[in-house]
Amino acid sequence: MSNKYHSRIYITLRSSVLDPAGVAVQSGLKQLGYQEVEEVRIGKYVEMTFNATDEAKAKEKVDFICDRLLANPVIENYSFELTNISN
Amino acid sequence: MSNKYHSRIYITLRSSVLDPAGVAVQSGLKQLGYQEVEEVRIGKYVEMTFNATDEAKAKEKVDFICDRLLANPVIENYSFELTNISN
Numbered sequence: 001m002s003n004k005y006h007s008r009i010y011i012t013l014r015s016s017v018l019d020p021a022g023v024a025v026q027s028g029l030k031q032l033g034y035q036e037v038e039e040v041r042i043g044k045y046v047e048m049t050f051n052a053t054d055e056a057k058a059k060e061k062v063d064f065i066c067d068r069l070l071a072n073p074v075i076e077n078y079s080f081e082l083t084n085i086s087n
Numbered sequence: 088m089s090n091k092y093h094s095r096i097y098i099t100l101r102s103s104v105l106d107p108a109g110v111a112v113q114s115g116l117k118q119l120g121y122q123e124v125e126e127v128r129i130g131k132y133v134e135m136t137f138n139a140t141d142e143a144k145a146k147e148k149v150d151f152i153c154d155r156l157l158a159n160p161v162i163e164n165y166s167f168e169l170t171n172i173s174n
Contacts, residue, residue, distance in 0.1 A: 061121070
């Protein structure tokens with residue numbers, strides 16, 4: 001039996017890696033009057049719908065896909081949530 | 088009193104808007120052997136740390152910042168989570 005899963009994947013730069021886009025947004029916010037913003041970090045958010053036999057296989061798949069295609073493990077971390085949407 | 092908040096902001100393309108980057112990732116996955124992936128949508132993920140007097144004000148701020156700077160309300164939706172990290 002195949003189940004359908006929906007995953008929400010969050011990809012962020014490692015904290016040791018500079019984030020120029022985040023710094024740019026923060027300085028934009030300063031100019032809009034938001035001095036109270038201390039830090040902005042920008043990452044990627046991916047929603048993926050796919051079939052897998054069970055939750056363990058589904059997790060394995062998302063891990064592999066993140067490592068291999070979506071994230072750059074040298075400079076990025078990722079985490080994800082998985083929901084079974086078969087019904 | 089000022090509280091410190093951490094927000095996790097998810098910005099996604101509206102479902103009626105084509106997502107060429109998502110389609111490209113999906114076709115890349117097909118070539119890697121992942122035929123079972125049905126849909127990929129790519130969005131932005133923003134983490135922001137800032138000060139606000141209370142939760143209502145904090146929400147208001149994030150809403151304004153998303154509308155004004157981070158998201159394009161014509162083609163994008165956003166949602167966010169807020170955590171008080173004062174302690």
